[in-house]
Every structure is written in structure tokens, then in C-alpha cells.
Amino acid sequence: xxxxxxxxxxxxxxxxxxxxxxxxxxxxxxxxxxxxxxxxxxxxxxxxxxxxxxxxxxxxxxxxxxxxxxxxxxxxxxxxxxxxxxxxxxxxxxxxxxxxxxxxxxxxxxxxxxxxxxxxxxxxxxxxxxxxxxxxxxxxxxxxxxxxxxxxxxxxxxxxxxxxxxxxxxxxxxxxxxxxxxxxxxxxxxxxxxxxxxxxxxxxxxxxxxxxxxxxxxxxxxxxxxxxxxxxxxxxxxxxxxxxxxxxxxxxxxxxxxxxxxxxxxxxxxxxxxxxxxxxxxxxxxxxxxxxxxxxxxxxxxxxxxxxxxxxxxxxxxxxxxxxxxxxxxxxxxxxxxxxxxxxxxxxxxxxxxxxxxxxxxxxxxxxxxxxxxxxxxxxxxxxxxxxxxxxxxxxxxxxxxxxxxxxxxxxxxxxxxxxxxxxxxxxxxxxxxxxxxxxxxxxxxxxxxxxxxxxxxxxxxxxxxxxxxxxxxxxxxxxxxxxxxxxxxxxxx
Ligand code: AHR
Numbered sequence: 083x084x085x086x087x088x089x090x091x092x093x094x095x096x097x098x099x100x101x102x103x104x105x106x107x108x109x110x111x112x113x114x115x116x117x118x119x120x121x122x123x124x125x126x127x128x129x130x131x132x133x134x135x136x137x138x139x140x141x142x143x144x145x146x147x148x149x150x151x152x153x154x155x156x157x158x159x160x161x162x163x164x165x166x167x168x169x170x171x172x173x174x175x176x177x178x179x180x181x182x183x184x185x186x187x188x189x190x191x192x193x194x195x196x197x198x199x200x201x202x203x204x205x206x207x208x209x210x211x212x213x214x215x216x217x218x219x220x221x222x223x224x225x226x227x228x229x230x231x232x233x234x235x236x237x238x239x240x241x242x243x244x245x246x247x248x249x250x251x252x253x254x255x256x257x258x259x260x261x262x263x264x265x266x267x268x269x270x271x272x273x274x275x276x277x278x279x280x281x282x283x284x285x286x287x288x289x290x291x292x293x294x295x296x297x298x299x300x301x302x303x304x305x306x307x308x309x310x311x312x313x314x315x316x317x318x319x320x321x322x323x324x325x326x327x328x329x330x331x332x333x334x335x336x337x338x339x340x341x342x343x344x345x346x347x348x349x350x351x352x353x354x355x356x357x358x359x360x361x362x363x364x365x366x367x368x369x370x371x372x373x374x375x376x377x378x379x380x381x382x383x384x385x386x387x388x389x390x391x392x393x394x395x396x397x398x399x400x401x402x403x404x405x406x407x408x409x410x411x412x413x414x415x416x417x418x419x420x421x422x423x424x425x426x427x428x429x430x431x432x433x434x435x436x437x438x439x440x441x442x443x444x445x446x447x448x449x450x451x452x453x454x455x456x457x458x459x460x461x462x463x464x465x466x467x468x469x470x471x472x473x474x475x476x477x478x479x480x481x482x483x484x485x486x487x488x489x490x491x492x493x494x495x496x497x498x499x500x501x502x503x504x505x506x507x508x509x510x511x512x513x514x515x516x517x518x519x520x521x522x523x524x525x526x527x528x529x530x531x532x533x534x535x536x537x538x539x540x541x542x543x544x545x546x547x548x549x550x551x552x553x554x555x556x557x558x559x560x561x562x563x564x565x566x567x568x569x570x571x572x573x574x575x576x
Contacts, residue, residue, distance in 0.1 A: 083508060083509045083510075083511065084473050084484060084505060084508040084509060084510040084511075085473040085510075086511055086513065087470065087471060087472055087473055087484075087485055087510055087511065087512040087513070088471045088512070088513050088514075088515070089468060089469060089470040089471060089485075089487065089512050089513070089514040089515070090468070090469045090514065090515040090516075090517055091466050091467075091468050091489045091497070091499065091514055091515070091516050091517065091519070091561075092466060092467040092468075092469070092517050092518065093466050093489075093491070093497065093516060093517060093518035093519035094517050094518025094519075095466075095467055095517075095518070096464045096465070096466055096491065097419060097420065097464065097465035097466065097467055098419040098420040098464075098465055099419065099462060099463070099464055099465070100415070100416055100419050100460045100461070100462065100463050100464070100465050100490055101419065101423040101424060101462065102146075102148040102461035102462045103148050103149050103423060103424040103425075104412070104415050104419075104422065104423070104424060104425045104460075104461075105145070105146070105147065105148055105425075105454060105457075105458075105460075105461060106147075106148060106149035106150070106151055106207060106379070106424055106425060106426040106427075107142075107147050107149075107150055107151070107426060107427055107429070107430040107437065108150075108151040108152075108155070108379065108380060108426040108427065108428045108429045108430060109150055109151065109152050109198075109429060109430040109431070110152070110153065110154045110155035110156075110157050110158075110181075110428075110429055110433065111153050111154060111155075111157045111161075111178060111181070111186060111190070112154070112155060112157060112178075112180070112181040112182075112395070112396060112429070112433050113181060113182065113392065113394070113395030113396055113397055113432055113433050114395065114397070114431070114432040114433070114440065115429050115430065115431055115432055115433040116153075116190050117187075117189070117190070118432070118440060119135075119138065119430075119431035119432040119433075119438070119440050120134055120135060120138055120139075120190075120198060120430070120431055121133050121134055121135075121189065121190050121194065121198075122134075122135050123189070127443070128442070128443045131201060132197050132201075133189075133194065133197075134194075134197065134198055134201055135440070135445075137440075137445045138431060138438055138440065138445060139198075139201045139202055141437075141438055141445065141447060141451070142202045142204075142430070142437070142438075143201075143202055143203055144455065145437070145451070145454050145455055145458070146203070146458055146461060147202050147203075147204045147430075148204055148205060148461065149204055149205045149206070149207050149250060149251065149424070149426070150195075150198065150199055150202065150204050150205075150206065150207065150430070151207040151209060151251075151253070151379060151426045152195050152206070152207070152208060152209070153195070153208075153209065154180075154209055154256055155180075155209070155256055155380075155428075156180040156181075156256065156257065156260075156261035156262070157178065157180055157181065158209035158210065158211060158213075158253065158255070158256045158262075159211050159212060159213025159214060159215075159255055159256055159257075159258075159261060159262040159263065160179070160180075160211065160213055160214050160215075161211050161215075162211065162215065162219065163191070163192055163211075163219070163223040163226070164219075165188045165191070166188045166190070166191020166192055166194075167191050167192055167193065167226070167237075167238075167241050168241055170187075170188075170189050173187065173188035173189065173191065174188060175187050175188070176188065180261060180394075181394045181395070181396075182392055182393065182394030182395055183394065184392075184394075192223075192226070192227060193241060193242055193243055195208075196227075196243070196247045199247075205248065205250040205251075206247065206248065206249050206250055206251070207250060207251035207252075207253065207292075207379075207424075207426070208223075208227070208249050208251070208252055208253070209252075209253035209255070209256050210223065210252060210253060210254060210255060210277070210281075211255070212254060212255025212256075212258060212262060212263065212273060212274075212277050212294070213255060213256075213258070213261070213262040213263045214263075217276060217277050217279070217280045218280070220277055220280060220281065221280035221281070221282065222234060224249065224252065224280075224281055224282065224283070224289070225282075226238055227246065227247050227249055228246045228247065228248070228249055228283055228284055228287065228289070229246060229284055230246050230284055246284070248287070249283070249289050250289070250290060251289070251290045251291075251292055251317075251377075251424070252281055252289045252290070252291055252292065253292045253294065253319070253379070254274050254277050254278055254281070254291055254292065254293050254294060254315075255273075255274070255277070255294045256294050257294055257297065257321065258270040258273065258274075258294040259294075259296075259297055259300065259303060260297065262294055267300075267302055267303045267305075267306035267307065268306050268310065270294065270303075270306075270307070271293075271306050271307045271309070271310035271311045272310060272311075274293045274294070274307065274310075274311045274314070274315070275310065275311050275314050278291050278293075278311070278314040278315065279314070290316040290317060291314065291315050291316050291317070292315070292316065292317040292318070292319055292377050292379065292424075293307050293311060293315050293317070293318045293319065294319060295307065295318045295319030295320045295321065295361075295376075295377070295379075296318075296319075296320055296321070296361060297321055297322075298321070298322050298357065299357060299360070301360055301361065301364060304318060304320075304361045304364045304365065305364050308364060308365055308367070308368040308369065308374075309368060312368050312369055312374060315374060316373075316374060316375065317374055317375040317376065317377040317423075317424065318365065318374060318375075318376060318377065319376075319377040319378070319379045319380075320357065320358070320361055320376055320377070320378050320379075321378075321379070321380040321381070322353070322354055322357055322378065322380075322381055323380070323381065323382060323383065323384040323428070323434075324347055324350040324351050324353075324382065324383040324384065324407055325350065325383075325384055326339075326343055326346040326347040326350055326383075326385070327343065327346065332384045332385055332386055333386055334346070334347065334385045334386060335385065335386060336385040336386065336388060336398040336399040336400070336401070337388075337399045337401060337535050337537060338535070339403070339534075339535060341477050341506055341534065342477055342478050342480070343403075344403050344477070344506060344534045345475070345476075345477035345478065345480035345482065345504075346480055347383060347403055347407060348403070348406055348407065348410065348480075348482055348504050349480040349481070349482045351383075351406070351407045351410045351411060352410060352414075352482050352483065354378070354381065354410075354411055354414045355414045355417065355418075358376065358378070358414065358418045358421070358422060359418070361376055362376055362418060362421045362422075365421060372420055372421055375421060375422065375423035375424055376418075376421045376422050376423075377422075377423075377424040377425065377426075378415070378422060378424075378425035378426075379424065379425060379426040380426060380428045381411060381425060381426070381427055381428065382404075382407070382408075382411075382427045382428045382429075382434050382435030382450075383398075383403075383404055383407050383434070383435045384396070384398075384428075384434055384435075385398045386398070395432075395433070396433050396434050397432055397433065397439075398434060398435075398436075399537050400435060400436060400439075400448035400449055400450050400537060400538075401449060401534070401535045401536060401537040401546075402449055402529075402530070402531045402533070402534055402535065402536045402537070402546055402568055403534055403535065404435055404448065404449055404450045405449035405450060405452065405453050405529055405546065405570055406502055406504055406568070406570065407435070407450075408427070408435070408449075408450045408453040408454065408570075409453050409457075409486060409500060409502040409570040410486045410502065410504075411425075412453070412457050412460065412488065412500065413486045413487055413488040413500060413502075414486075416460070416465045416468075416488035416489075416490065417465075417488070419465045427450070427454075435450055436448055436450070437450055437451040437454065438451060439540075441540060444540045446538050446539065446540050446543045447538065447543070447547075448537070448538060449529065449531075449536075449537065449538070449546045452529050452546065452547060452548050453529060453570055455548070456500070456527055456529065456548055456570065456572045457500060457572065459490065459492040459493075459494065459496070459498040459572075459574070460488070460490050460492075460498065460500070461493075462493055463490035463491055463492040463493060463498065464490060464491045465488070465489070465490055466489040466490060466491055466497065467489075468487050468488055468489040468499070468514075470483070470485055470486075470487055470512070472484055472485040472486075473485070473510065475504050475505045482504060483504070484503060484504050484505045484508075484510055485501060485502070485503055485504075485510055485512055485565065486501070486502045486504070487499065487500055487501040487502070487512075488500050496574050496575060496576065497519060497521070497574075497575040498572060498573065498574055498575075499514070499561070499563075499572070499573040499575065500570070500571070500572050500573075501563055501565055501570075501571045501572075501573070502565070502569060502570040502571065503565035503566065503567060503568065503569050503571075504568070505567055505568070506534050506567055506568045507567050508567055509564055509565060509566055509567060510564075510565045511562065511563065511564045511565070512562070512563045512565065513560050513561070513562050513563075514560060514561040514562075514563065515560055516559065516560065516561060516575075519575075520559070521556050521559075521561065521575040521576065522556065522576055523556060523575075523576045524554045524555065524556055524561060524573050524574065524575050524576070525551075525573070525574050525576075526550070526551035526552075526553070526554050526563075526571055526572060526573040526574065527548045527549065527550060527551050527571070527572050528548065528549055528550075528551035528553070528566070528569055528570070528571045529546065529547070529548050529549075529569065529570040529571075530566050530567075530568055530569035530570070531545060531546045531568070534568055551571055551573075553565070553566070553571070554571070554573050556575075561573070561575065
């Protein structure tokens with residue numbers, strides 16, 4: 083057993099709202115992220131509704147996915163929306179130059195995306211093309227999607243959708259420092275001002291404009307973007323991927339890792355806290371009222387692709403380690419919920435730290451999916467600050483907090499607590515003082531598995547799945563939780 087851990091939930095000092103949009107998911111035209119994973123077409127034998135697989139959409143609906151980010155990623159900065167509207171058979175077949183050099187049939191375009199959004203019951207985050215598109219092309223796309231009248235609205239109606247759609251977020255390009263045009267920060271900020279000028283929602287409506295933000299610790303990027311472009315924006319993004327085994331290019335094994343690979347990845351996951359703290363401090367300088375949000379709109383683990391999979395498809399198995407990475411990040415976002423009001427895990431289906439895998443007609447849910455499901459009560463809840471005097475877990479050169487956690491008061495009026503134990507061997511018992519609240523009873527659920535690399539497969543889809551948890555009790559007015567090794571636990575207090 084590990085050292086006893088003490089913690090406090092400050093129910094008397096409620097913090098910011100944990101915006102449900104923190105659970106946004108990213109779906110890019112990449113590998114089988116769209117084709118195969120979400121879209122199979124109306125004529126497929128795989129049960130579908132208007133071309134989208136019923137099994138996957140059903141699983142996503144169960145997660146209450148608030149927002150879907152589309153069409154990229156790097157794909158966004160060379161995507162021409164006109165190629166994806168009108169009769170599907172007439173759309174040009176392009177080459178997906180970023181992702182595997184495969185053909186892109188443009189079958190899933192704007193109308194199909196909004197059909198997916200409708201079926202999942204979410205909202206839209208559309209990323210525009212700044213890289214090789216023009217401000218005019220961007221402006222016309224926005225008009226096509228949102229205008230109630232005019233010839234682009236007529237064209238939309240002719241193509242099957244009379245009513246305007248709602249675009250909640252619009253990305254002013256993606257990774258302008260890299261695949262979006264290899265720009266320097268001052269130039270990118272000027273370009274962002276220029277393109278943002280032409281993002282014009284119809285009167286009485288609003289589109290939240292998100293600037294392509296920094297890569298990892300490129301603080302100067304955030305500095306210049308805020309200094310030069312903040313007045314024209316609603317959010318600035320940040321991309322950070324967990325790359326164990328020494329960084330880029332991805333070389334860590336998704337499944338065949340040892341305890342050192344476990345500790346390395348979780349240690350890298352904790353870096354998110356420092357990155358947000360430092361980027362947010364720069365934003366505070368220019369925007370002390372926190373009008374703008376920091377959108378961590380790409381996060382998750384990025385390993386070597388699964389053996390035998392197509393290079394460039396970024397398909398990687400998802401294990402108990404990924405469940406911990408998800409929980410640690412969701413807890414970190416709670417701490418920064420005043421500034422981080424939207425994040426998007428990369429990605430939704432079949433790509434990187436995926437929620438869901440498909441193969442032909444088969445579907446399997448990943449450990450990451452289960453963590454998102456367990457944390458559903460965090461959506462639009464109020465953060466209750468949780469201080470944990472955590473013991474440290476150390477393996478080789480990696481030392482990290484053994485216990486991560488966050489607490490919220492849900493929209494259901496109940497207090498929900500998430501706790502995870504990164505130690506793969508030892509139990510950790512946490513005794514939590516409940517300041518400003520009384521609790522009479524506690525119920526819980528746990529995600530754990532026999533091995534650090536346990537994972538779900540099409541043949542064994544329930545190897546890692548949530549179960550009832552009985553390791554928590556209220557004792558002398560405190561919450562006492564015994565966390566098994568390598569586990570994610572959620573609790574509900576009454
Ligand atoms: O998510 C995969 C890629 O990672 C995205 O296309 C890009 O924005 C980032 O580099």
C-alpha cells in the first residue's frame with residue numbers, strides 16, 4: 083500500500099464552470115477517421131442512417147459529445163469546401179497529401195458533416211482554410227453555411243438544406259506555424275486579423291473565432307497572437323500531444339510497453355498543467371478579464387502506428403495507460419476551467435487516442451471512451467477546487483503525482499469526484515476533507531484492468547470496462563477512498 087494521502091474539496095469556494103465543450107472531439111479526414119469509421123455510405127450493408135454508421139453514432143450519443151471539430155487538422159488548410167458540396171458523384175477526387183497519400187473522394191462534405199452533427203446531437207466546430215485558401219473562399223463558406231437568404235443560401239437549399247446551420251466555433255486555420263503555412267508568429271497573427279475580418283455571421287448570431295495557436299511550449303506564438311490579434315478573436319488554441327520515448331517523431335509502442343513506458347507517458351501527460359499555466363499567464367497579460375478562451379483543440383497520446391496498419395493513418399491501440407492520460411487531462415482542465423473553456427481530444431474514431439475503433443462492421447469502445455463516459459457529469463458542472471497532497475510515483479527517471487483528481491458540483495446538484503491512481507503496483511488511500519459540504523453516502527464506478535497495457539479488441543471488447551466501485555466511504559465527515567493500482571474512479575456524493 084502507498085502512503086496515506088490527504089486532500090480537501092473546497093465546496094465553500096466554487097470555481098469556474100467546467101464547460102461541456104471541454105469534451106469536444108476532433109474528426110479529421112485522416113485514415114479511417116471519417117471514411118469507414120463514421121461514414122459508410124447509404125448503400126453499405128453496415129447499418130447506417132443517411133450514410134453514418136448507427137453503431138458509432140449511438141456510442142457517441144451515449145457520450146453526449148458537445149461539439150465535433152472538422153475537417154482537420156492539417157487537412158483543413160488545404161480543404162476547399164466547394165469540392166464537397168453538390169451531387170456526391172460529381173465531386174472531385176483529390177489526394178490527401180498529408181495523410182497517407184490516399185484518395186479523398188469528398189463524399190463527406192459540409193452537408194454530410196452537419197448531418198453527423200445532427201445525428202450525434204452535438205454542435206459544429208469548423209476549421210477554415212487559411213493555408214492555401216483565400217479570405218473570400220472562407221467568407222463564402224461561412225455564408226453558405228449560415229446565411230438565411232441570398233444566392234449561397236439558395237444553393238445550400240438546392241443541395242438539400244434550406245435552413246442555415248449553426249457554426250458555434252470557426253477555426254482561423256490550423257497549425258499556421260507548420261502544415262497550415264509555416265508562418266512566423268507575427269505574420270500568422272496579421273493573417274489571422276485579415277481572415278477574421280471576413281468571418282461574418284448573420285445579424286443576431288455569433289460564431290466564436292479561434293486562432294490557430296501554439297505548438298506545445300511556443301510561448302512567443304501565444305504572445306504575438308494575443309498582442310496583435312486578440313481583439314478580433316474569441317479563443318486561441320494550443321496543441322499538445324503526449325509523445326513518450328523521446329518526442330517527435332512518434333516512436334513509442336502503443337501496446338508493447340513496459341512500466342517505464344507507462345511512467346514516461348503519464349509524466350508527459352502532466353506537462354499539460356505547466357503548458358496551460360504558462361500560456362494562460364500570457365493571455366492574462368492581454369486579457370485579464372478572460373474574455374478569450376484557451377482552446378486546447380488537439381490533445382492526446384500519439385504513438386507509433388499499430389503494426390501492419392497503413393502508414394499515415396495514425397491508428398494506434400488504446401490501453402489502460404490511455405485511460406489514465408485522459409483522466410489526468412480532464413482533471414488538469416478542471417484546474418484551469420476559468421481560461422480553458424474548450425478542448426478537443428485527437429481523435430474521435432480510429433485515429434490517435436481514439437474513443438472508438440472500427441473494422442468493417444465491427445466496433446469496439448476504448449478505455450479512453452470509458453473515461454469520457456465516466457466524466458459526463460463534469461459537463462457544465464461547477465468546479466470545486468480539490469487540493470491533493472499526493473504521494474509521488476517514481477519509475478526510473480520519471481517522477482509524477484501518484485494521485486490525480488478533480489471535483490465538481492454537477493448540474494444534477496450532486497458532488498462528483500474523479501480520482502486516479504497512476505501507480506501500477508500500489509493501492510493509494512486518499513482521505514478527503516469536505517469543506518463547506520456534508521455528505522451522507524457515496525457511490526462509485528471504477529475503470530481498471532489486470533495489466534498496464536490491457537486493452538479492448540474486437541474479440542475481447544470488454545477487457546477494460548467500468549465496474550461498480552465499493553472502495554469509498556464517508557467516515558467522520560470525510561471521504562475515504564482506497565484507489566486500486568492503475569485505476570480511474572468516479573464518485574457521487576449524496
Ligand atoms: O491530429 C493529427 C494532426 O496533428 C493534425 O492534423 C494536426 O493539426 C496535428 O499536427
